[in-house]
Amino acid sequence: METNNYTTDLQLVSQEYSDEKTSLQTKTKKFLEHFSPKDIWKIKGLIVACLVSCFLYVTYLTHFSFAFPATLVLISTIELGCRLLGGKAKGMRLESGIFMVTSLLQGLQISLWGLHDNWGSAQILCLHASILLYLMARTGQSSQDRLGIMVWLDLIYTSCIFPLKYFFIGAWTLLYKTAPKQELSEEEKHVIKNHKWMILISIMIALVLTVFAASQLSQVLPAFGQLWRQFFQTLATLLDFTITFKDNGLLFSRLITSIPLALGLFAQLAATYLAKEKPLSQKRFEGHLKATRQFPKVAAYIVLGSLCFTYALFILTATSQMGELLSLNQASIPAHQASHIAVQGFWQLVRVSTLNLGILAGLYIFSKENFFTHKGLRFLSTLLFTFASLFALIAGWKLFGVYMALYGVTPRRLLSGWFVTVLFIWCVLTLIRLYKPIQATRLAVFYATISFTLVSLLGSFIL
CATH class of the missing domain: 1.20.1420 (A middle domain of Talin 1)
Structure with missing residues (x-):
């Protein structure tokens, strides 16, 4: 119930500092005041998740086997951010669902089979566009509350204007000091520990059952077995960090490149509630066209x-x-x-x-x-x-x-x-x-x- 109260108060955030000249540091402070100390730590964790997802995305651009995990982690991070900041109902459901599925399928295809000859650039461009469209739809940053004739302007706001306008909000959030944590009782610690163990056991059981079912189905349909072997080969490649990240200079350059992308991604997620108003509506746009x-x-x-x-x-x-x-x-x-x-x-x-x-x-x-x-x-x-x-x-x-x-x-x-x-x-x-x-x-x-x-x-x- 506490979290819902904080989320409801977010609707008043933009009204409290409607003056666009208010410093970004002040906006960040007022923005975070609507969250509990526990949720603020979650938001800081979200910034770290943005960094990890952007790091994987940069890696995918040079190692195509990372396309699916990079897309999966990036979409999960966007979903986590939207749920944490705005709740489940935020955004356009149909659009976000379609673009999420298409992005995951495109990433899976690139990871398993690589890029097609002569149109690999088209695949990379379409995957990037699908993720941008998903981000726009999931955060609800559309001037018409759906895909429409103003989609070109919505994409400009999603990819450029909002990330640049609120670029440093992630840095200010990480530096924001919260109240000291209260010590948990022994009973609460025991409940949390049991919860983590149950999740770990569930993952192991699911892994064993999946491998057994796949091995049986592979004998029924050889093509399925070949697909499953290709999947495990890709997974093994992803886990072989000693080969992929052998060059420390390349690892460092990817990390440096990921930082501005992560700050921009978090800025777009936060801009949904910090922005004074939505992008230019079609009615206002047609008003400007009178000239x-x-x-x-x-x-x-x-x-x-x-x-x-x-x-x-x-x-x-x-x-x-x-x-x-x-x-x-x-x-x-x-x-x-x-x-x-x-x-x-x-x-x-x-x-x-x-x-x-x-x-x-x-x-x-x-x-x-x-x-x-x-x-x-x-x-x-x-x-x-x-x-x-x-x-x-x-x-x-x-x-x-x-x-x-x-x-x-x-x-x-x-x-x-x-x-x-x-x-x-x-x-x-x-x-x-x-x-x-x-x-x-x-x-x-x-x-x-x-x-x-x-x-x-x-x-x-x-x-």
């Missing part, structure tokens, strides 16, 4: 109309070309010609889809008329993204129907195929959003993250 929305609807008609006319001519030309390609015997297409067809279609899609999304953003920022409600602009926007969807289908046919059907799957082709499907789904979501107020941005981010996770796992089995 930029100066272009009349005629300008929008000219831009959209010219592009739709160009796209219509291209579709007519592409239809005749595809008829010629369909009439050919696929087996007679040389490898270099199939490669040229697929690559040309893919980059056409990337450029045009990026252009269309940029035009949509430009209309949102600079056009006086709202293209979601103005019938003429909405019709032209519908044509624009209908053509973009057709481009995705053409590129998908060239990649899947010609290149991959004839010459199989490679890591680069698999990544290109994933990107084609993502752009197609985004175009379809945009078309639906033009006529129905769905959460298109939220669904688009969900699809991109989940599909990339599944594709990376699939690639580990089929490549």
